[in-house]
Amino acid sequence: MKLFKKPNQRGMGTLELVLLLIIVIALAGVGWYVATKGSDTKNKYDETSQVNSQPAVTTKYLELKEYGVKIPISTDLSGLTYTAETIGGYTYLYMTTSELKKSITACNTEAMSASGASFHALSKTDGQYPTEPTMDSGTLLKQFDKFYIGGNVPNGMPCLADDSKNAEMVAKQQTLQKALTEAFKNAQETK
Structure with a gap:
């Protein structure tokens, strides 16, 4: 009797495929989140720049x-x-x-x-x-x-x-x- 069985060498199993799919979805979600936050920050910066570029009103x-x-x-x-x-x-x-x-x-x-x-x-x-x-x-x-x-x-x-x-x-x-x-x-x- 063998103490160690030889693992299945035919390819990925179902568990590995599910884990890989979860990792890919998580990375895509993080990428999407970072991209949308970056554009929000850019919009806020643009709005601030527009406000600051207005000439100062002197009384x-x-x-x-x-x-x-x-x-x-x-x-x-x-x-x-x-x-x-x-x-x-x-x-x-x-x-x-x-x-x-x-x-x-x-x-x-x-x-x-x-x-x-x-x-x-x-x-x-x-x-x-x-x-x-x-x-x-x-x-x-x-x-x-x-x-x-x-x-x-x-x-x-x-x-x-x-x-x-x-x-x-x-x-x-x-x-x-x-x-x-x-x-x-x-x-x-x-x-």
């Missing part, structure tokens, strides 16, 4: 030197300028845009003062905005540590010589007032 500011404050200028406030006037010890800033000033001047026969061609008058007051504001306090635009900026809007009609233009001018002023109020949310001290 323009208007510095209100008399107040030591700067405000960001949005497209709605394009051409924003101001005229400073000191009255009774207070410095008021009359805000306008070149377009608004031109439009108001065109619909009036007499020269307009800085306040007459403005859409907002700003004032700076030391301390905290009052809990019970008066007309002199204005509407709070921004409270800073040691002072606040208040604003008043015109209460007259901008076009004295051509009443038909008043609705259009008032609408422009209101749009600018809203944009300025939004800009003051991001106002910063410069001093």
Whole structure:
């Protein structure tokens, strides 16, 4: 009797074939997984590259030197300028845009003062905005540590010589007032 039998030499058995098939399927699955993850990473990289290749948006500011404050200028406030006037010890800033000033001047026969061609008058007051504001306090635009900026809007009609233009001018002023109020949310001290 032989202790060791001679193995079947005719080819692969069923067990070996099943094991080989499992290994081939596993390798194919791993290859597919790696290939799809690689393309996902490439897509994420491409998206990131596109975002980073966009030009950086630079914010323009208007510095209100008399107040030591700067405000960001949005497209709605394009051409924003101001005229400073000191009255009774207070410095008021009359805000306008070149377009608004031109439009108001065109619909009036007499020269307009800085306040007459403005859409907002700003004032700076030391301390905290009052809990019970008066007309002199204005509407709070921004409270800073040691002072606040208040604003008043015109209460007259901008076009004295051509009443038909008043609705259009008032609408422009209101749009600018809203944009300025939004800009003051991001106002910063410069001093």
